[in-house]
Amino acid sequence: MSKRYHILILFILSAVLLAACSSTPAPSEGQTKKKSVNLLFNFAASSLDPHVDTSYVSLRAGITETLVHLNDTSLTIEPWLAESWESRDGQLWTIKLREGVTFHNGKSMDGAAVKASLERAMKDSLAVKNALRIQSIAANAHTLTIKTEVPFPEFPSELVHPNTSIIDVTDANYVKKPVGTGPFAVASFTPRTAVDLVRYDGYWNGAAKLDSARFSFNEDANARSLALQSGTADIVFRPEVETLSNLEAIPGVKVESTSTFRVHQMTMNLERKALQDIHVRKAIDALINRQAIVDTILRGHAEAATGPFPSTFSFAPDYPDKKSGLDAARAHLEEAGYTEVNGVMQKNGEPLTLKLLTYSARADLPLIAQVFQSDAKKLGIDVQIQLIEIPEEYMAAKRDWDLATYSNLTAPRGDAGYYLNATYHPNGALNFSGADNDHLTALIDKLNATVGQEKRSVIAEQIAKYVDEQVYNSFVLHPNTLVAYKSDKVLNWVTSRSEYYMLTNELDVK
Known part of the structure; x- marks a missing residue:
């Protein structure tokens, strides 16, 4: 046998051996396949810091939890990390924490740890500070005593907000690996790409059914x-609307379309000269063809909006009918002193030009912006669209814009207080329009001091009507939450109306 033939035989045998070694062996009878899922979300997070991240990834991914939970069915708040809470005057609160809860590093979630977490959240987030209005916190074992700056009967509902998530602040790697109490701990995080998670076996509410998740x-x-x-x-989460029929046709894929508490709105910058005229704001509102946008861009997976709150809520008022369309918009602009000259809407020789912000994380918003731009052009209004990445950061830091397509949860606690405070109170974290109206602020303060949903709904209606009269923002539609998933693999998935709770300890695979 030639030397060349021996070498050839050895090469073939080596190749076969390497292939055998590199192949993945089938699980033996005693082994079980690792359970895992990959959830694809529509916002790319650069940080996992639960106190400042506006995409709420830490809560949604099951890394962190809050003191209070929102029941998605009854729209009422219920205990979570807090076992109970009480107050006699709405200002001094006693919160008893759930015992036996540990962080992912094994440390106990006691009063001192929760106090430190809340204080850190208020220090690093003005939004959290303004929402909670806490004057002081005292901790004793598993009990917190919290005093708010003013009587605040609805204070516990603010503890639902993802930015109040409880973490161990002694472990300072908040951005890449926050240490929470949820069913999943962070294995690794690649900003704007993914966070890989592993089951936390010491989870207080029963270890997750999944071994890992992405x-x-x-x-x-x-x-x-x-x-x-x-x-x-x-x-x-939120697949392309135009692909829904294709996805539904795939065996083993389920598409869910669920109504939420969200509104797509046209936010108006009241600091801009043109928009300080209510007639210009009315013209902008009249230009928005809501039902056409619902039918074409959202393919019916939405409800045309008349105000910030879906019509099913008790605090959503009946609004007076308004004229809409090009003629109505032109009439409002004429009231503001504008005239159309050679196809250009102008006043005192200056053309009406509007800078409109939008962002692609919600695919329908840029399309809404383009439709508005096209309709405004018919009136001689030049609308310049600018695509931005993180709307909250841009709108808060820069005031060089006139309008912005923006999406917001308006009643994630089943109550109007969150949205009205955040959006129209001078100290509101989402008051990007710059609304600062004494009458409106007084109404919101009155709402904050009122107990009982029936009484609160009456005041909330008054506020919503006043906002409508002043046209501080225009409300376009209430979009459904769209989720598509492999129903032949994924078990116990729940498309929540609040959009807060996604990767839970109950989520499983076949």
Whole structure:
């Protein structure tokens, strides 16, 4: 046998051996396949810091939890990390914490740890500070005594907010690896790509059914749909609307369309000269063809909005009918002193030009912006669209814009107080329009001091009507939450109306 033939035989045998070693062996009878899912989300997070991250990834991915939980069915608040709470005057609160809860590093979640977490949240987030209005916190074992700056009967509902998530602040790697109490701990985090999670076996409410999970990001709605089709994602949040029929046709894929507490609105910057005229704001509102947008852009997966709150809420008032369309908008502009000259809407020789912000993480918002731009052009209004990444950061830091398509949860606690405080109170974290009206502020303060949903609903209606009269923002539609997932694999998935709770300890795979 030639030397060359011996070498050839050895090469073949080596190749076969390497292939055998590199192949993944099938699980033996005593082994079980690791359970995992990949959820693809529509916002790309650069940070996991639960106190400042506006995409709430830490809570949604099951890393952190809050003291109070929102029941998605009854829209009432219920205990979570807090076992109970009480107050005699609405200002001094006693909160008893759940005992036996530990952070992912094994440390006890006691009063001192929760106090430190809340204080850190208020220090690093003006939004949290303004929402909680806490004057002082005292901790004793598993009991907190909290005093608010003013009587605040609805204070516990603010503890639902994801930015009040409880973490161990002694472990300072908040951005990449916050140490929470949830069913999943962070294994690794790649900003704007994904966070990989592992089950926390010491979870107080029963270890997760999954061994691991991936919470990944892609702001391209079409790419999210393709990821489900190709099998690289198991659950896709807000797939491209135009692909829904294709997804529904795939065996083993389920598409859910659920009404939420969200509104797509046209936020108006009241610091801009043109928009300080109510007639200009009315013209902008009249230009928005809500039902056409629902039918074409959202394909019916939405409700045309008349105000910030969906019509099913008790505090959503009946609004007076308004004229809309080009003629109505033109009439409002004429009231403001504008005239159309050679196809250009102008006043005192200056054309009406509006800078409109939008962002692609919600695929329908840029389309709404384009429709508005097209309709405004018919009136001789030049609308310049600018695409931004993080709307909250841009709108808060820069005031060089006139309008912004923005999406907001308006009643995530089943109550109007959150949205009205955040959006129209001078200290509101989401008051990007710059609303500062003494009458409006007084009404909001009155709402904050009122106990009982029936009484609160009456005041909330008054506020919503006043905002409508002043046209501080225009409300376009209430979009459904769209989720597509592999129902032949994923078990116990719940499309929540609040959009807060996604990766839970109950989520499982077949």
